[in-house]
Amino acid sequence: xxxxxxxxxxxxxLLRELKRYWRAKARIISSMAQSFxxxxxxxxxxxxFLGGFGGIDYLSYLAPGVIGMGLLFGSVFSGxxxxxxxxxxxxxxxxxxxxxxxxxxxxxxxxxxxxxxIQGVILMIVAGLMGAFTPTPALVVxxxxxxxxxxxxxxxxxGLGVAIGSVLSDFHAFQLLATFVMWPLFMLSGVFFPIxxxxxxxxxxxxxxxxxxxxxxxxxxxxxxxxxxxxxxxxLIAVGVLVGFxxxxxxxxxxxxxxxxx
Amino acid sequence: MTKxxxxxxxxxxxxxxxxxxxxxxxxxxxxxxxxxxxxxxLATLLRPTSGTATVNVHDILAEPxxxxxxxxxxxxDPTLDLELTGRENLDFHGRLYSLKRDVRRxxxxxxLELVQLTDRADDLVKTYSGGMKRRLExxxxxxxxxxxLFLDEPTLGLDPQTRRSxxxxxxxxxxxxxxxxxxxxxxxxxxDYLCDRILIIDFGxxxxxxxxxxxxxRLEGDIVSLAFKDPAKMVKIRPLLEEKDWIRxxxxxxxxxxxxxxxxxxxxxxxxxxxxxxxxxxxGMDSGNVRGGGKMPQRMRQMLAxxxxxxxxxxxxxxxSKRLNLLVDDGGHRIPEIVKLADASEVxxxxxxxxxxxxxxxxxxxxxxxxxxxxxxxxxxxRRHRIIRQARGHRVRG
Numbered sequence: 001x002x003x004x005x006x007x008x009x010x011x012x013x014l015l016r017e018l019k020r021y022w023r024a025k026a027r028i029i030s031s032m033a034q035s036f037x038x039x040x041x042x043x044x045x046x047x048x049f050l051g052g053f054g055g056i057d058y059l060s061y062l063a064p065g066v067i068g069m070g071l072l073f074g075s076v077f078s079g080x081x082x083x084x085x086x087x088x089x090x091x092x093x094x095x096x097x098x099x100x101x102x103x104x105x106x107x108x109x110x111x112x113x114x115x116x117x118i119q120g121v122i123l124m125i126v127a128g129l130m131g132a133f134t135p136t137p138a139l140v141v142x143x144x145x146x147x148x149x150x151x152x153x154x155x156x157x158x159g160l161g162v163a164i165g166s167v168l169s170d171f172h173a174f175q176l177l178a179t180f181v182m183w184p185l186f187m188l189s190g191v192f193f194p195i196x197x198x199x200x201x202x203x204x205x206x207x208x209x210x211x212x213x214x215x216x217x218x219x220x221x222x223x224x225x226x227x228x229x230x231x232x233x234x235x236l237i238a239v240g241v242l243v244g245f246x247x248x249x250x251x252x253x254x255x256x257x258x259x260x261x262x
Numbered sequence: 263m264t265k266x267x268x269x270x271x272x273x274x275x276x277x278x279x280x281x282x283x284x285x286x287x288x289x290x291x292x293x294x295x296x297x298x299x300x301x302x303x304l305a306t307l308l309r310p311t312s313g314t315a316t317v318n319v320h321d322i323l324a325e326p327x328x329x330x331x332x333x334x335x336x337x338x339d340p341t342l343d344l345e346l347t348g349r350e351n352l353d354f355h356g357r358l359y360s361l362k363r364d365v366r367r368x369x370x371x372x373x374l375e376l377v378q379l380t381d382r383a384d385d386l387v388k389t390y391s392g393g394m395k396r397r398l399e400x401x402x403x404x405x406x407x408x409x410x411l412f413l414d415e416p417t418l419g420l421d422p423q424t425r426r427s428x429x430x431x432x433x434x435x436x437x438x439x440x441x442x443x444x445x446x447x448x449x450x451x452x453x454d455y456l457c458d459r460i461l462i463i464d465f466g467x468x469x470x471x472x473x474x475x476x477x478x479x480r481l482e483g484d485i486v487s488l489a490f491k492d493p494a495k496m497v498k499i500r501p502l503l504e505e506k507d508w509i510r511x512x513x514x515x516x517x518x519x520x521x522x523x524x525x526x527x528x529x530x531x532x533x534x535x536x537x538x539x540x541x542x543x544x545x546g547m548d549s550g551n552v553r554g555g556g557k558m559p560q561r562m563r564q565m566l567a568x569x570x571x572x573x574x575x576x577x578x579x580x581x582x583s584k585r586l587n588l589l590v591d592d593g594g595h596r597i598p599e600i601v602k603l604a605d606a607s608e609v610x611x612x613x614x615x616x617x618x619x620x621x622x623x624x625x626x627x628x629x630x631x632x633x634x635x636x637x638x639x640x641x642x643x644x645r646r647h648r649i650i651r652q653a654r655g656h657r658v659r660g
Contacts, residue, residue, distance in 0.1 A: 099358060
């Protein structure tokens with residue numbers, strides 16, 4: 001059944017996501033702190049030991065990955081929050097209204113992508129203040145493009161979260177989700193080490209991680225073209241993969257949401 | 263309309279009724295009787311297995327959006343966003359129903375005023391009391407000026423004072439705005455106080471539909487209610503009473519603490535339906551041997567009785583006692599005779615009460631069960647609830 005989309009409905013669901021995000025200060029602070037610890041302890045500690053990769057110091061190498069981590073966790077979490085909406089009953093309020101479920105889920109995904117990207121921007125600023133990026137005029141353009149990349153990355157992962165949240169009946173399975181989905185996605189994305197230092201089988205697995213392309217793009221935006229591993233047109237491949245991933249995940253998420261239980 | 267879940271549970275079984283404009287109709291029935299399922303079908307959240315309905319001249323199958331626009335639905339479980347303020351919850355609703363900015367603002371003020379929440383409007387809903395949340399939900403259900411309002415157990419779990427004030431709100435809405443109201447309840451006094459007509463529903467079927475007065479008038483005579491010093495000895499007097507032709511019906515009912523028992527069961531049910539399946543706890547519960555309207559197997563009854571701490575469901579609830587209710591012609595004049603019978607069978611009476619039939623008595627007479635005394639059908643109810651809840655999800659309409 002094709003349902004008409006309502007801009008107003010998408011907007012109001014999105015607005016709710018933003019309001020809720022803004023109120024959950026503890027969540028914002030703890031995820032920022034977590035990323036900060038990664039940067040400070042790994043970046044400075046491990047960096048002192050490793051030096052860096054390919055002429056970039058380790059803190060700079062690490063920063064885009066840590067931003068990617070914030071995006072990943074923030075967006076999957078906000079997608080999975082459909083479970084809370086269901087558990088606390090608010091879902092019914094949305095479903096009995098004369099608007100399509102597709103509008104509701106698109107609002108949810110857009111809202112989630114925006115909140116997670118806001119988080120990413122904050123992390124980018126924190127990393128910048130810690131000296132991860134060289135302040136040049138190019139960095140301004142890079143940072144702005146990075147925001148676009150963040151929205152692309154998060155749209156896909158909020159879609160994934162909504163899909164998972166629509167299938168899971170309660171929140172107990174969330175721990176499993178974190179262990180078996182989020183952490184591997186994070187650690188395989190080339191946050192800590194470049195793909196070329198990994199053994200071949202691991203490299204293959206890493207190439208299947210959509211976040212790997214996201215982190216590659218962020219690194220390219222924030223640190224410059226020299227860092228691209230996928231070749232001179234690597235950014236095009238990465239953008240292609242992320243657009244495809246976002247389209248597929250939003251589609252699956254919207255579909256599963258539409259037929260989920262109340 | 264009929265709704266069958268999993269080809270097995272006939273949650274709503276061929277019901278048909280009309281509600282007049284401006285009327286308050288109450289669905290009275292125990293948990294699992296099919297009240298919420300009926301409302302969900304009328305609200306287009308569930309598709310009927312067969313049959314259809316017209317809400318405010320719109321067909322629920324052909325024009326679901328028009329139906330949704332003309333109804334307000336206050337769900338049984340809370341559906342507010344606790345992280346938003348009261349005003350924001352209303353604002354969200356107004357936007358979802360495409361109310362223009364000015365209209366929205368004005369109506370939000372109006373509704374807050376109506377349910378007396380104006381001074382708490384900008385506090386987060388999580389700081390509200392149960393009654394305030396309920397009032398806010400009612401306000402929200404009315405914000406888009408529905409012609410028909412569905413209230414699913416509007417006062418469930420509220421204290422008597424709050425309940426009374428919600429009743430007053432509901433009546434005022436009905437009178438001032440001529441809103442047609444369909445509510446479900448398993449409190450007979452609520453149905454009696456609020457409703458123009460009452461529809462008694464049991465195992466998905468309508469067993470009675472009439473005004474409260476007419477329903478009560480069906481039971482001619484009086485109820486004489488006997489309490490015993492030793493309830494176990496009740497069995498000694500019962501055969502003697504059964505011989506008397508002026509006693510038209512004898513039934514055993516739980517006395518005073520029925521409310522406490524009921525809420526205890528509600529809690530148990532909540533816990534059970536929320537994720538933990540009954541299958542592991544109660545072997546045999548999942549084998550599908552309960553059909554709509556069927557009797558509970560003896561084994562289950564025993565297990566249930568054991569788990570509840572009693573030996574037999576005919577004898578004492580925990581901490582409570584049973585009374586014997588007699589439906590008697592001209593009850594006042596028969597009391598001396600009943601007392602004599604008690605003396606003759608050496609049973610000590612603790613008290614004798616005489617009252618006109620209430621809706622509780624009506625419910626008992628049309629269903630053969632006491633609406634408060636849910637013990638007998640408790641397990642079955644839990645099971646029906648669980649199946650319905652699970653099944654609902656797969657068929658919910660978008």
